[in-house]
Amino acid sequence: MFDVGLGEMAVLVVLALVIFGDKLPQVAGQAGRMLRQFREMANSAKADLQEGLGPEFKDFDIADLNPKTFVRKHLFEDGDDFLNGKSGLFDDDPTYAKTAREPELAYGERPPYDPEAT
Structure with a gap:
């Protein structure tokens, strides 16, 4: 994913630990909540689009x-x-x-x- 190797991922983890320190669990939790909200918004927009298109497009998929x-x-x-x-x-x-x-x-x-x- 994103063409990141094992060594680069380890460097990112070490940087995250140094920068955020004790607040890393809180930052990870906030990122997870943001991702969940984004998914809900995307699913809501998809449902609104399918509802707006009408019954003839009920099998429509993005x-x-x-x-x-x-x-x-x-x-x-x-x-x-x-x-x-x-x-x-x-x-x-x-x-x-x-x-x-x-x-x-x-x-x-x-x-x-x-x-x-x-």
Whole structure:
């Protein structure tokens, strides 16, 4: 998380002990309460958004707005297959596998160039 290694984490803990001393438990408690309040505010905002959208969006999830999640959910039937390299679009069509593949290039061979495509 945050790309912090074990050594850096130890330095942060020692600095926290030196700076806050005996008040470290109080500071940690306040930080925990702030985090809990932030989560409650976020959940409340999410509930207000879902309530405002109405019943037709009852299955709406904020995570669906992520472009990767949106594409995976709406274009591919099974997202796990997409992650494993199987799109599900042409898996059942045996002619696609034969006709759509380009011949592999030999070492040092240049791919075909289309001046109208660039």
